[in-house]
């Protein structure tokens with residue numbers, strides 16, 4: 001980079017300077033570069049299903065084009081889609097959100113951004129049980145909020161307890177954000193565990209919680225529990241969901257939230273200044289997805305469940321690795337701290353980032369360091385890849401870690 005380019009880059013806003021590059025996207029970039037150099041890279045760093053969008057959803061989008069859903073949509077989303085989401089919330093989650101409590105956005109990511117920017121003032125504390133999805137922390141920083149991390153560990157299935165939540169609350173606590181099923185740990189909170197957290201949340205009426213349920217349909221337990229089901233805290237919960245993961249629709253960019261009306265209104269106002277509204281064609285495709293019987297996702301879920309078993313069996317053969325049994329999403333988040341302080345005689349491993357770099361550089365398998373998710377002992381393995389690739393990748397990981405003493 002020339003001196004003058006470096007100087008100009010120094011002129012970006014202070015706000016941008018506070019943001020970190022997405023670790024998952026950085027890993028994708030490095031893997032691409034290695035592949036371009038001719039290396040046989042296996043990337044297990046991705047956060048998207050390796051399936052295509054079902055045909056009935058594509059057909060709905062084609063119809064939407066023919067029917068001219070090509071104009072500016074209403075800011076909070078087309079009425080029929082919000083009605084369909086309202087029914088979905090009631091059908092799948094036992095949640096009562098009327099259509100005017102729903103805002104459709106450009107991905108669940110924008111639903112999260114809208115909510116955080118609508119609720120968090122500079123200096124407000126936002127509680128993040130770790131490990132958490134990378135974007136939460138960056139959006140909190142964008143709003144000037146202060147992330148307050150509650151550490152968990154593989155031994156307690158990466159979940160927080162009511163006492164831990166109570167201990168993290170201060171006068172400045174405004175919001176908590178968690179995902180269940182969780183990216184990156186795959187942990188799923190049961191109804192009883194959520195009830196215990198709700199008992200703490202209800203004691204603080206001006207404290208809010210974003211329940212990120214984007215992996216709802218990739219859940220291998222029999223039950224998905226929504227936090228907003230508890231009436232005593234309904235006014236304090238924002239339920240975020242979307243079609244990206246369940247229906248293999250990451251590129252269509254449709255997410256949504258259900259919330260108390262004043263929060264939905266605030267999010268709509270925020271969205272009106274950023275993107276106006278998400279693409280009308282994608283909205284009509286999403287309508288077909290949320291109206292469909294949830295069993296349409298069963299085959300994909302079954303494939304993920306088989307792969308989970310495969311990855312867990314293969315991980316089991318690697319000495320020193322500790323992992324929970326993820327109950328949802330498509331990630332395993334093993335603790336690799338056993339290898340910290342070890343060396344192959346040349347390279348010394350100090351932390352999880354060194355582990356991911358070592359595996360990438362020696363065997364060309366891309367994972368993501370747990371540091372990016374607020375847990376420096378772990379690495380994230382995505383099993384949104386074919387069984388053949390997963391087998392080969394785990395073999396390579398085993399081979400390279402065996403060199404460390």
Ligand code: PLP
Nearest residue numbers: 047107108109133183242244255
């Ligand atoms: N929430 C979590 C926990 C995620 O893992 C992701 C995507 O990786 C999102 C939200 C965003 O999803 P979308 O594609 O709808 O923006």
